Amino acid sequence: MNGIHDMGGMQGLGSLEYEEDEPVFHARWEARAFAISLAAGALRKWNIDAGRHQIELIPAADYLRMSYYEKWMERLIRLLVKSGVVTPAEVESGKPDSTSTKSTPPLTADMVAPGTARGGSARRNVQVAPRFRAGQQVRARNVHPSGHTRLPRYARGKTGTIQRDHGVFVFPDTNAQFLGEAPQHVYSVRFEARDLWGEQASPRDSVFIDMWDNYLEPI
Amino acid sequence: MSNKHDHEHGHQALPSDPALRVKALESLLVEKGLVDPAALDALIDTYENKVGPRNGARVVAKAWIDPEYKQRLLTNASAALAELGYGGRQGEDMLVLENTPKVHNLVVCTLCSCYPWPVLGLPPVWYKSAPYRSRAVIDPRGVLREFGLDLAEDVEVRVWDSTAELRYLVLPERPVGSEGLNEDELSALVTRNAMIGVAKVALPKHSERA
Secondary structure: OOOOOOOOOOOOOOOOOOOOOOOOOOOHHHHHHHHHHHHHHOOOOOOHHHHHHHHHOOOHHHHHHOOHHHHHHHHHHHHHHHOOOOOHHHHHHOOOOOOOOOOOOOOOHHHHHHHHHHOOOOEOOOOOOOOOOOOOEEEEOOOOOOOOOOOOHHHOOOEEEEEEEEEEEOOHHHHOOOOOOOOEEEEEEEEEHHHHHHHHOOOOOEEEEEEEHHHEEEO | OOHHHHHHHOOOOOOOOHHHHHHHHHHHHHHOOOOOHHHHHHHHHHHHHHOOHHHHHHHHHHHHHOHHHHHHHHHOHHHHHHHOOOOOOOOOEEEEEEOOOOEEEEEEOOOOOOOOHHHHOOOOHHHHOHHHHHHHHHOHHHHHHHOOOOOOOOOEEEEEEOOOOEEEEEEOOOOOOOOOOOHHHHHHHOOHHHHHOOOOOOOOHHHOOO
16 A cells, blocks of 8 residues: 555665664564564464564554554554454453453473574565576566565566575565465565656666566566 | 643543553554554564664674675575574565665665564654655755765766565665774764765774775
8 A cells, every 4th residue: 555654765764863872672562563463463463564564554643643552552452453353442451351261371481592593584485487697687567556565666567687596485465465375586676766756866886676476577 | 721621531542642542542452352462562672772773883893894795695685694594574585775876776666664573673753754755866965965065066876665575675885994993893983864865974083994
């Protein structure tokens, strides 16, 4: 979707603010919001792409006003309610409904270290033919899907060169909607800065964007 | 209508204070048996105390003193990082970008906040902020100047937008004059900002050698 989250190349979003010796979390609630989000992910009711899309669905004015972990909380509550894990009434009251049954948490403390070390790669070891090869000129498709996509607006319709093939990965556009992983090749595509931004950019500079097969068309 | 009045009559469905909101949600999820508070403590401890930019700094220092390791890092980063025990969540598929006197790499995630957690920890606020995300791709040289790095015109700037599940670590240039330093001393020089690409690694004044 053409949301505020897709902000590459926008101007007027304020000045950079830098904090020396920044703490990992600025308040205990941020740390708890972070940890609850990761622990709730272990319920396996959604995936990372669906989660990112929930943040994108926050209205633009709220998106810009809310802090990072406020957005995480908003995402988590939306996902929990949407997947039926909690009811809106429970969120409001902070107490389980009388009909709620007690579960067993899928993530325990002893599972945290091995889970952190293992992660969950989006790479898929399946044979899928690549549509492009390194060195080939391509164009990023001029499409404006209303759902989740990782094709940034600033690259759409622009011409670039396939720099390398990263291999086969889950396709976020379908995965976010629980329509399947549609595994396909992801490429590093080099766009000359001048092809993206015109003559104000340095002729030497470039932007490398990771793009799925479906985002590209041959020239 | 005063704030006090609002508060007492509770017109809002949710507590507006994020701390209260998080607390209420945590207690609900714990009571329903969906999350284990000890697991939450362990997750927080992991990212406050165990995983952070010192990991990345160790990788960089090793690459500076061991050319074969550097080669492995640049050709198969995930495997080379695993040699030092780094990998996993938000760094499953890694790439390392080498900065040289002629090529400067800079990493951003314009769409959200993608960042190589196993080697750099959780991202700082500025990296996740709208000004950085919006400007890094259109005005990288201006962003770098704000970080105190004024690159010459003949240096090529490459911006890497982390739009997929690949995660990027910048291998900064080893500072001139650091030849006599050992791996630990080198590692102590390497900053998080240098590994994102918004800074170079500098020698502290007192350790500069003639």
